[in-house]
Amino acid sequence: MSVKKGLLGLNPPQREAAETISGPVLILAGAGTGKTRTVTTRIAGMLYSDIPGSQILAVTFTNKAAAEMRDRVASMVDQKMAEDVTICTFHSLCVRILRTCIERLGYKKNFTIYTASDQQGLLRKIIVRKVSKDEKLEPKVASMAISSAKNRGERPEDLDDALIAEVYRTYQRELRQLNAVDFDDLLILAVQGLKENPDIKKQWQRRFRYFMVDEFQDTNHLQMSLLRLLVGPEKNVCVVGDDDQSIYGWRGADISNILDFERFFPGPKIVKLEENYRSTNRILRLANGLIRHNRGRREKTLWSGRGEGELTRLIAMPDAETEADFVINDIVEEHRLQNRSYDDIAILFRMNTQSRLFEEKLREHEIPYKVIGGQSFYERREVKDVLAYLNLLMNNDDDVSLLRIITTPPRGIGENAIGMATQFSIDRQCSIFDALHDIEFLASLSMRAQNAISRFLEFLDRYTDSANTDSVNYAAMTEAMLEEIGYTDYVKRICKSPDEADMRRRNVHEFLEGMHQHVSNRKTGLRGFLDAVALMQDKEEKEDDKENGTGVSLITMHAAKGLEFPKCFIVGVEEGVLPHSRSVEEGSRDEERRLFYVGITRAMEKLTITWCHSRRRYGDLMPCMPSSFFKELDEDELEKTDYQTLADEPADEELAADYFARMKEMLSK
Numbered sequence: 311m312s313v314k315k316g317l318l319g320l321n322p323p324q325r326e327a328a329e330t331i332s333g334p335v336l337i338l339a340g341a342g343t344g345k346t347r348t349v350t351t352r353i354a355g356m357l358y359s360d361i362p363g364s365q366i367l368a369v370t371f372t373n374k375a376a377a378e379m380r381d382r383v384a385s386m387v388d389q390k391m392a393e394d395v396t397i398c399t400f401h402s403l404c405v406r407i408l409r410t411c412i413e414r415l416g417y418k419k420n421f422t423i424y425t426a427s428d429q430q431g432l433l434r435k436i437i438v439r440k441v442s443k444d445e446k447l448e449p450k451v452a453s454m455a456i457s458s459a460k461n462r463g464e465r466p467e468d469l470d471d472a473l474i475a476e477v478y479r480t481y482q483r484e485l486r487q488l489n490a491v492d493f494d495d496l497l498i499l500a501v502q503g504l505k506e507n508p509d510i511k512k513q514w515q516r517r518f519r520y521f522m523v524d525e526f527q528d529t530n531h532l533q534m535s536l537l538r539l540l541v542g543p544e545k546n547v548c549v550v551g552d553d554d555q556s557i558y559g560w561r562g563a564d565i566s567n568i569l570d571f572e573r574f575f576p577g578p579k580i581v582k583l584e585e586n587y588r589s590t591n592r593i594l595r596l597a598n599g600l601i602r603h604n605r606g607r608r609e610k611t612l613w614s615g616r617g618e619g620e621l622t623r624l625i626a627m628p629d630a631e632t633e634a635d636f637v638i639n640d641i642v643e644e645h646r647l648q649n650r651s652y653d654d655i656a657i658l659f660r661m662n663t664q665s666r667l668f669e670e671k672l673r674e675h676e677i678p679y680k681v682i683g684g685q686s687f688y689e690r691r692e693v694k695d696v697l698a699y700l701n702l703l704m705n706n707d708d709d710v711s712l713l714r715i716i717t718t719p720p721r722g723i724g725e726n727a728i729g730m731a732t733q734f735s736i737d738r739q740c741s742i743f744d745a746l747h748d749i750e751f752l753a754s755l756s757m758r759a760q761n762a763i764s765r766f767l768e769f770l771d772r773y774t775d776s777a778n779t780d781s782v783n784y785a786a787m788t789e790a791m792l793e794e795i796g797y798t799d800y801v802k803r804i805c806k807s808p809d810e811a812d813m814r815r816r817n818v819h820e821f822l823e824g825m826h827q828h829v830s831n832r833k834t835g836l837r838g839f840l841d842a843v844a845l846m847q848d849k850e851e852k853e854d855d856k857e858n859g860t861g862v863s864l865i866t867m868h869a870a871k872g873l874e875f876p877k878c879f880i881v882g883v884e885e886g887v888l889p890h891s892r893s894v895e896e897g898s899r900d901e902e903r904r905l906f907y908v909g910i911t912r913a914m915e916k917l918t919i920t921w922c923h924s925r926r927r928y929g930d931l932m933p934c935m936p937s938s939f940f941k942e943l944d945e946d947e948l949e950k951t952d953y954q955t956l957a958d959e960p961a962d963e964e965l966a967a968d969y970f971a972r973m974k975e976m977l978s979k
């Protein structure tokens with residue numbers, strides 16, 4: 311393929327954006343207008359103009375979106391060329407930067423990335439110590455408050471709530487002591503590292519010469535600072551986004567970054583795209599009608615060459631059970647009668663918890679599916695155990711991991727000794743690992759406990775050495791380690807049923823398989839493997855399946871950003887869910903509307919929106935109201951109906967006839 315031919319897949323304004331590779335470029339355009347396609351084609355075009363891939367950096371928000379971009383580029387150029395390009399998330403870029411400079415910020419090079427669940431483990435520990443009996447603080451609430459403070463650049467002393475401020479202060483101090491950073495720290499520290507160290511900044515500026523950011527509307531001020539620090543004097547930076555799809559206000563994303571872009575990178579070429587290549591006009595008009603209700607947006611005219619298409623069905627359901635049954639039956643029918651692949655279908659919802667019922671029904675019908683935003687593979691207990699061992703080997707100061715595995719399996723070190731070691735580590739401001747080495751501490755324990763600890767430390771030292779040897783096959787090492795501690799037997803003992811034990815054993819096996827693959831594919835070592843695993847657990851998009859599985863996608867609207875599916879269901883659209891009840895007090899109704907807009911614009915051909923008259927909450931059936939956004943949807947684009955009417959309808963005769971005709975044809979072959 312030549313450059314020209316590649317660019318032929320673009321319309322004139324897209325092409326103009328792809329061909330302008332020097333200086334700043336700003337593409338602001340509505341959903342499905344080919345922003346991402348323009349970026350990927352732009353990268354391919356650059357590679358064909360002999361720009362080395364190693365000088366190109368493209369950043370986006372989710373791992374899924376980054377993988378998708380990588381695939382799109384790889385399909386246009388040869389694999390070797392594509393591999394040299396860095397296409398990653400902001401978080402993963404920050405990890406790369408921090409691995410080169412975190413020592414200057416007072417951390418050790420081998421820092422551990424704490425995922426949301428590690429973070430909550432640590433917070434729980436702190437809260438127990440800090441909160442008196444009559445106060446109450448959920449780790450989740452604390453972590454949200456801390457995260458938003460960090461993203462606003464606020465320090466503990468800036469907070470009004472004294473308890474949260476104290477928990478925040480301790481949390482931050484302990485993280486540092488543990489040589490661990492959370493997701494927010496990744497960005498904060500990377501920015502700090504580059505700001506405070508001009509030599510490192512220069513080094514990174516020299517490394518990349520061409521920058522692209524997809525989903526630019528969701529960058530927060532830290533990500534914007536990072537971009538400004540990385541982009542060198544040539545200012546070859548192209549950002550693409552849609553102000554109507556900004557859905558991360560709660561993470562500090564700031565639409566004003568779009569306006570600021572022109573201030574920081576003056577005189578950009580501004581490209582507008584108006585043709586939508588994704589959805590039918592009926593779906594587009596529905597989306598446009600809704601988003602028109604937002605204030606202070608840039609008006610866009612979107613049109614599609616994909617024809618009028620079908621009306622969107624808006625269906626009232628009696629209850630959640632019926633809703634799930636209906637959706638699954640519809641999927642089965644569509645698959646059977648219209649030959650639609652399960653991969654082409656998505657069920658979108660506002661909150662993770664909404665997926666459970668749908669999962670159950672899909673399993674019942676043996677329909678393949680993947681959950682994005684549900685419990686991650688890496689959050690399963692047995693996988694977390696193994697990960698904790700490995701994290702501890704890479705960073706002996708990681709107390710959260712140490713506490714997890716010190717009794718998993720039990721090795722003669724009792725709760726009492728562990729409690730004393732923890733207290734000692736707090737008093738001395740050292741890690742528990744160091745406490746276990748301390749002669750004074752050991753002297754306070756029984757001989758038996760001392761022996762158990764010394765065996766444990768000997769074991770840790772041995773594996774720490776091998777884990778940190780460059781040439782080690784860390785997958786084989788992990789296998790040997792699990793064998794040595796009798797992990798499989800332990801799992802068997804703690805499981806309630808042989809089935810459960812079998813499932814957990816298989817998960818460990820699967821994890822090891824993934825590791826073996828990593829060993830043979832990449833050169834980043836165990837550290838790189840653990841980073842990749844941690845980064846995959848970004849709150850919004852934990853994937854159920856380690857591989858990119860196939861089947862119906864169950865996905866939150868947040869995680870669905872940038873993706874598209876021929877047939878979409880948006881389910882559970884009730885007042886209090888979408889818009890979320892929090893949005894009233896937080897004044898984020900516009901953002902909720904944008905979220906709904908993102909949901910609607912994922913659909914290419916067919917869209918169904920459902921809501922329930924009642925829903926079970928804590929066992930009681932509670933009445934629900936339809937979303938107040940429905941009033942803003944254009945009636946002409948909707949087929950409003952309810953479950954009963956649909957259930958009373960005779961089966962679609964035309965479809966049935968078609969089905970039998972095809973059956974007959976097959977049989978006569």
Ligand code: ATP
Binds near residue numbers: 321346
């Ligand atoms: P979103 O705002 O949802 O991120 P987007 O603007 O990034 O959307 P893309 O995902 O790049 O849009 O494109 C939407 C669909 O339209 C894709 O299937 C893409 O391949 C197709 N498309 C984009 N541009 C063209 C084009 N010039 N010709 C044909 N198809 C196109």
Ligand code: MG
Binds near residue numbers: 345346347524872
């Ligand atoms: Mg996109």
